[in-house]
Amino acid sequence: xxxxxxxxxxxxxxxxxxxxxxxxxxxxxxxxxxxxxxxxxxxxxxxxxxxxxxxxxxxxxxxxxxxxxxxxxxxxxxxxxxxxxxxxxxxxxxxxxxxxxxxxxxxxxxxxxxxxxxxxxxxxxxxxxxxxxxxxxxxxxxxxxxxxxxxxxxxxxxxxxxxxxxxxxxxxxxxxxxxxxxxxxxxxxxxxxxxxxxxxxxxxxxxxxxxxxxxxxxxxxxxxxxxxxxxxxxxxxxxxxxxxxxxxxxxxxxxxxxxxxxxxxxxxxxxxxxxxxxxxxxxxxxxxxxxxxxxxxxxxxxxxxxxxxxxxxxxxxxxxxxxxxxxxxxxxxxxxxxxxx
Ligand code: MEV
Numbered sequence: 169x170x171x172x173x174x175x176x177x178x179x180x181x182x183x184x185x186x187x188x189x190x191x192x193x194x195x196x197x198x199x200x201x202x203x204x205x206x207x208x209x210x211x212x213x214x215x216x217x218x219x220x221x222x223x224x225x226x227x228x229x230x231x232x233x234x235x236x237x238x239x240x241x242x243x244x245x246x247x248x249x250x251x252x253x254x255x256x257x258x259x260x261x262x263x264x265x266x267x268x269x270x271x272x273x274x275x276x277x278x279x280x281x282x283x284x285x286x287x288x289x290x291x292x293x294x295x296x297x298x299x300x301x302x303x304x305x306x307x308x309x310x311x312x313x314x315x316x317x318x319x320x321x322x323x324x325x326x327x328x329x330x331x332x333x334x335x336x337x338x339x340x341x342x343x344x345x346x347x348x349x350x351x352x353x354x355x356x357x358x359x360x361x362x363x364x365x366x367x368x369x370x371x372x373x374x375x376x377x378x379x380x381x382x383x384x385x386x387x388x389x390x391x392x393x394x395x396x397x398x399x400x401x402x403x404x405x406x407x408x409x410x411x412x413x414x415x416x417x418x419x420x421x422x423x424x425x426x427x428x429x430x431x432x433x434x435x436x437x438x439x440x441x442x443x444x445x446x447x448x449x450x451x452x453x454x455x456x457x458x459x460x461x462x463x464x465x466x467x468x469x470x471x472x473x474x475x476x477x478x479x480x481x482x483x484x485x486x487x488x489x490x491x492x493x494x495x496x497x498x499x500x501x502x503x504x505x506x507x508x509x
């Protein structure tokens with residue numbers, strides 16, 4: 169099982185080296201892998217339930233990104249197995265079945281969650297950090313220049329502070345710094361879908377064009393987002409839901425300034441605040457997809473969902489609990505992802 173994600177602060181800016189904060193949610197993706205004996209002829213395949221699509225790794229078709237993603241993840245998984253020579257990895261073809269209960273193009277990390285589930289099914293003993301790295305090869309097929317935050321949160325769960333290098337070349341080549349944020353209390357989040365699917369690749373390219381045309385204003389927006397992320401980390405660690413809400417609202421203003429919001433997203437944020445949410449913003453790439461709102465209690469959460477429903481927007485309530493220190497997940501992570509912020 170791999171979880172979906174909600175970016176609380178810092179989407180888009182994170183692509184350019186600004187830190188971001190994201191949480192894993194209790195919806196996600198699953199996958200099962202069945203290996204044929206080594207030497208068995210035939211191609212490897214991936215079937216995604218719900219999408220009713222099956223791809224094999226022996227087609228070289230630019231129009232089939234899922235086939236390319238399968239090829240890439242098999243390549244990096246096999247390469248890792250070859251390096252860890254002690255680990256016996258089957259070399260025959262593999263049949264993978266996968267599925268997700270996340271909306272594709274919804275900003276909840278559907279493709280990364282399927283990627284993480286597939287990577288784990290292919291190599292169940294790999295550490296979370298290694299899985300996230302492998303899934304970046306998969307994510308590049310769909311998103312062009314992903315920051316890597318979706319794969320990292322999907323693999324790790326909990327609340328994560330993520331930062332990649334600010335230099336474009338290094339960002340592609342070096343490891344990001346990923347740290348757990350220790351939440352002071354369980355977060356209660358309302359997630360609502362604007363009803364419009366969007367493409368992360370297209371939205372990231374739109375922000376890149378804006379940055380080329382208006383480097384100074386875009387830089388200022390990224391600096392403001394960076395300052396927000398610092399305050400938000402403190403608010404999350406203090407369990408200050410009111411402050412988190414106010415910071416979500418400010419982040420939404422800055423995202424609107426990057427032209428990634430839509431009238432539906434603005435309406436959903438307004439509805440959520442009026443129904444009792446402490447704050448709301450788009451989550452993920454924008455241009456459609458989902459909105460996240462934070463609430464103090466279940467009653468207010470239900471009021472937000474009801475307000476969205478009246479206007480035709482679907483939503484659900486999710487809880488993000490503090491990760492128990494004794495669980496020891498950090499211990500399984502490579503040095504780059506250890507420690508708290
Ligand atoms: C997409 O979930 C988040 C973006 O910041 C892109 C990325 O980080 O790869 C828009």
